[in-house]
Amino acid sequence: MSEIAVRLLDEESWSEYRDVRLRALQESPEAFVASHDEEEKYDEERWRARMQRSRRLLAEREGRPVGVVSVGSHNMDEEGVGELFGLWVEPEQRGTGVARRLLEAAATQARADRLKHLVYWVGTDNGRAVAFASSFGFRPTDSRRPVRIRGVDDGEDAEETAMVLPLGNASGMPTSL
Numbered sequence: 001m002s003e004i005a006v007r008l009l010d011e012e013s014w015s016e017y018r019d020v021r022l023r024a025l026q027e028s029p030e031a032f033v034a035s036h037d038e039e040e041k042y043d044e045e046r047w048r049a050r051m052q053r054s055r056r057l058l059a060e061r062e063g064r065p066v067g068v069v070s071v072g073s074h075n076m077d078e079e080g081v082g083e084l085f086g087l088w089v090e091p092e093q094r095g096t097g098v099a100r101r102l103l104e105a106a107a108t109q110a111r112a113d114r115l116k117h118l119v120y121w122v123g124t125d126n127g128r129a130v131a132f133a134s135s136f137g138f139r140p141t142d143s144r145r146p147v148r149i150r151g152v153d154d155g156e157d158a159e160e161t162a163m164v165l166p167l168g169n170a171s172g173m174p175t176s177l
């Protein structure tokens with residue numbers, strides 16, 4: 001198979017991020033709290049603001065986008081703790097190493113941004129994502145939170161669990177969890 005390249009997108013690449021993000025929401029509505037119909041309406045200004053808020057990493061094969069992940073700390077109130085979120089790989093590329101490459105790039109970026117831990121909130125019934133994050137080194141925690149998946153609202157709340165990846169020599173766990 002061809003090589004996987006992972007690229008950090010800058011603000012000017014907002015439409016590339018928008019396109020892959022909307023594909024992710026459309027293809028895996030149950031995996032994300034956000035909904036495709038809502039985000040499809042966002043204007044350029046809003047996408048540009050999103051690019052500034054967090055790091056957006058795009059995975060490509062032969063110049064074609066095949067996956068995406070975001071990393072940032074704007075939602076976190078604890079020094080040195082960032083969040084990994086919005087992870088998606090197109091179905092045909094799953095199990096081929098794209099997700100691993102995305103997380104390697106995200107962890108490298110997080111270290112460069114002086115983060116010590118990455119928190120990943122993932123659906124408790126998203127077995128594949130939990131298994132993947134575990135194999136990458138994310139550790140389970142007993143933190144849970146309810147989530148309402150707007151794209152597929154069947155009236156029932158789902159639950160997410162926090163997993164934590166220590167970066168570098170970090171020890172212990174974030175105290176905010």
Ligand SMILES: CC(C)(COP(=O)(O)OP(=O)(O)OC[C@H]1O[C@@H](n2cnc3c(N)ncnc32)[C@H](O)[C@@H]1OP(=O)(O)O)[C@@H](O)C(=O)NCCC(=O)NCCS
Pocket residue numbers: 028031032085086087088089090093094095096097098099100122123126127128129131132135
């Ligand atoms: C989550 C995601 C990025 C993982 O990427 P991937 O390429 O599928 O991951 P991998 O195939 O490398 O790893 C998945 C692991 O889970 C295992 N697995 C597959 N289905 C599983 C299931 N239903 N339950 C438990 N484990 C499962 C696989 O065997 C594999 O483990 P292995 O490497 O030890 O064999 C991808 O599946 C995806 O985009 N899913 C839809 C969107 C999503 O759920 N995103 C996460 C929410 S933020």
